[in-house]
Amino acid sequence: MTLEQDLIVIGAGPAGISAAITASQHGLKVTLIDEAPIAGGQIYRATPQEWTPNTNGSPDQDLDDGNSLRDSLSKSNITHLTNHVVWAVAPGFEVRAVSDSKEIKLTAKKLIVCSGVTERILPFPGWTTPGVIGLAASTNLLKSQQILPSREPVIAGSGPLLYAVANAIIEAGGKPVAIADVGSLFDWVVSLPKLFAAPALLIRGLIWRARIFKARITVLHRHHVARVYGDDKVESIELMPIDANGTPLPKKKNIKIKSTSLIVGHGLIPSLEITRLLKAKHVFRAERGGWIPELDAFQRTSVSGLYVAGDCGGISGAKTAALSGTIAGLQASFDSGMITEKIFQDLYAPTESKRNKAERFGKRMGKLMSIRSGLLEGLTPETIVCRCEDITYGQIMDAVNAGAADCNEVKAWTRGGMGPCQGRTCGETIAEIVTRQVGDRDKAGFFTARVPLRPCTIDALAPVCSYDDIWNSDVAKVATAILPAENTEYKNSKK
């Protein structure tokens, strides 16, 4: 099935919904695609429709904001494809998605990519032990399934999600044993002036810290996980003091804590499979999450007709995501001739000013989550780095020492990054390891994007056909015609 549209928007988070609504309001025929069953993206992830969200009687701002976006979406003319995974995108643009073992093809002159982020978890010995959970992933359990990821976990890593998750666990009746923050208290204090750009979010963060303090939970700043103990389940976690770059400080004492689970995450990285596949220009900005597409002030990429909005254009949070989505929707409408320059300017100017303000807060949060290369100093040769293909740190170092000079060479030599996740989990770690050898992330590069962007079944992609269909196909006719005359076995088999 092929659906022809004016505009395709990939990702129904705050950025994608805002982009789609804006463009649809200006008359574009829009399809919004997302793999999730309900719109909202990561921050506004909702419980299944038939559930009553349990907010413990207290107001839930994310739920309210998400419901308001979903409400506007349901009142629009947008075609919203839920449960559709985009597995391939081609220039021009052609988007292919699968759902329930069926494939759909969409075409449009304009494409807005709002695919959000992936969480970054840097490996350490024992990180693949059952009971180690991603920090951002645990927000999914809490929000969409209303499940406590663990009652008494150790929470470790960097950025605001550390405190958001600890707070959500306390609210749901659990009590984290300890929080190990890679950042120092000073990092947070110097961030305060920028955080005043979003007072409501700042107050929310301060309430989380107060609640954690009241629950008497130990917060260890400048600490990272040294090792997780346990074979088929987590038994205890060893934390180590680190410096500002994340490098272990061996002269200071490590702390061992008994717990059956560790919730860990080291920030977020933009999901760029689609913009890479379409060969848009990318630049490396550590404080925005790492590699990001090069964008102008109107969310346009280097590829004509291709726009990016939200966190996949650089980490900046939900408020900025929604505003950048509105700008991308406006620009796509203008480029399609649906609005005049005057209307565009009148609508763009106030939105841009709000986006710039929201970005001050978001960018600071992005900086608190940026990668610290010293965090990889605790790896042992046996530590698994690519968990899809079971490739260890030792194997990657062997490749690097033998001359592999960028991420793709390491991938080709070791299979690291070649599994079903296509390097979404190990790509950052491999890039940092290569960077130590070659000097900078530009030289280390990034994994070339390949289809399928997400795992999908052959069943969904291949049409149902019989041998007769194959024999009667154009390809078979050409093959038969060019086969050498003596290849009678093949020609006879056709008869």
Ligand SMILES: Cc1cc2nc3c(=O)[nH]c(=O)nc-3n(C[C@H](O)[C@H](O)[C@H](O)COP(=O)(O)OP(=O)(O)OC[C@H]3O[C@@H](n4cnc5c(N)ncnc54)[C@H](O)[C@@H]3O)c2cc1C
């Ligand atoms: C797991 C996770 C949990 C998070 N939880 C929080 C939180 O609790 N609080 C907070 O402030 N921030 C959270 N964040 C950060 C948050 O994502 C952003 O600040 C904000 O949601 C960005 O909005 P966005 O519209 O840019 O992207 P998102 O909200 O991430 O939306 C992107 C959407 O694109 C879809 N998508 C991506 N690729 C494909 C594909 N190939 N096919 C189909 N659909 C696709 C995804 O399903 C997703 O719905 C979380 C991030 C992650 C990764």
